[in-house]
Amino acid sequence: MKKIISLTNIRKIYGTGESAYEALKGITLHINVGEMVAIMGPSGSGKSTLMNILGLLDTPTSGQYLIDGHDAKRLNDDQMSELRNRTVGFIFQSFNLLPRITVLENVERPMVYGGIAASKRRERALAGLKKVGLSDKASRFPTQLSGGQIQRVAVARALIMNPAIILADEPTGNLDSVTSNQVMELLRQINKQGNTVILVTHSNEIASYAKRTVIIRDGVISEDKNHEL
């Protein structure tokens, strides 16, 4: 199986000297193409830091991170932006949508940064919204949507560049169980189509959608179990 993500002895230290704080104390983790992985752990365990490093939003202090064959250490700011644009789709717990543009424009935005022609963007964004069942909300503004609808728009946007990796950070954290299940079903479908899905969650129920669970405690992986079988 081809590895899409390969972390070797990743450490992340915030601050310097006496006040230095080591959030990640040597993480080694490999994720194959097409996997669905839940990363779990209590608050302060370092799972968010790991998530940021995986998404190229932050850089490790030491260790090697290979994403889709690229060594993160050798990427400049523009190249990291390009990878975030084409290879990673983000879904956050909250504040997923830009508030002053419409739902359609939010879904179009990654294509804007990706340099896709304006003529194609609209069509693709509408198709993306249709997949999450929100075609009729295209011209609404984010404030006019419910929490569940916002997360589904975020899913449509995360998929719009057809990225190899979907990174979802507590994607259902603010949702009730019914809408949570809708969003998780969407993510499961996406995974079935071949995208690698990485979930960060503290909920066992949400984690149960994934076949593999990685548990982090105090900056190290304490458990990595595959419950497919």
Place this chain on the structure above:
Amino acid sequence: MNYRSIFFEVIRSMRANKLRTALTMIGIIIGIGAVVAIMSTADSVTATVSSEVEKTGLNKISLSRQYTGITPSNLDDSTIHFLESLSIADVKGYEGNVSVNTQARDYVTGDVSGIYVNGVTEKTIADRNLEILAGRGMITTEENASRSRVVIVNSNLVKKFFYGDPEAAIGEMVKIGGASFKIIGVFKNPSPFSDNFVAIAPIRTLMVQPFNERGYDSISITLDPSGDANSVREQIMAAMLKSRGYADEKKADFSLSSPRQELNSFKQFMNAASIVIALIAAISLVVGGVGIMNIMLVTVTERTKEIGLMRSLGAKKRDIVKQFLIESITLTVLGGILGVGLGILVAYAAISIINMFDQMPKFLFLISGVGIIVSLVVSILIGLIFGLYPARRASKLSPVEALRRE
């Protein structure tokens, strides 16, 4: 980058913060408004003066007596004969003018008032376009040749000396500069605001009056329209200086002026003056620009989390810079457009107020095209210059820090 989508995003955020947007733009609106108003008013004045000067004839040079206490006048028919003998190319002809300030006395009351007396020939009076209220508005060849003491007076004089009845004044005598003149016509005062007394008399009559010091005040030199005024002026100056024994134009007892030269120097002066005043007004644009920078820094702080989100979607640093530059330029250009509108209104109001006074000539109203173009370019530049620092600051935020910000 999709400028259209960002532009609409900017417009929506402006609409959401109407008061803030308006207050931010006020500096730009006033600065640009002042520049456009000043430049448009200056253009209007220049155009009005130019068209007036052109009406009186740009193809003329005036040879005037420089007051040096010389009596009688040093300009007379012999001066004209001397000039004619020079046979200067491009000159169509010479004509003496008499225009004196003396006193008119009312025969009945004995009241004395200052009066301007102009000398005319049977030909030159036709150019005056007088509006005749009574009598005639012309002088005959005979009256000029025989130095008849006849005058055409303006309505102001009739109002004072003849109870405002023009018909009653015809045939009456008036004492001008000690000599008695017969009134043969009355013309309407061109300006209702002027209360000057004006009289028009045959030029040859005036030349021999004691108050005129025997001669002309000035000699008009008419040129071919295609003629070179500068060259003619040089030639006449050289010949006159030589014949009168002066080494230096500044010390001579005469002077030469050409309306074209004067008009050009007036235009240059107006241009320079309007640019200087507009530049002073433009200082307020710097203040406006600082206001823009201030509000853009606030905006960047407010939207830190959005910036993080945009970075996570793949926005490069330059995309973030562009986003905020578009926002600041939209603010300044919008302010600039409103300022241009304000400036045009102010200039229009200024010219209208000037024209409310019923004088001649009416001022033309011109909008300064240069002023508008310069203003809009300056608006863009202000948006660019004062938006760049906040925009760069936004782009330098680390994505993870920005996302974490509440």
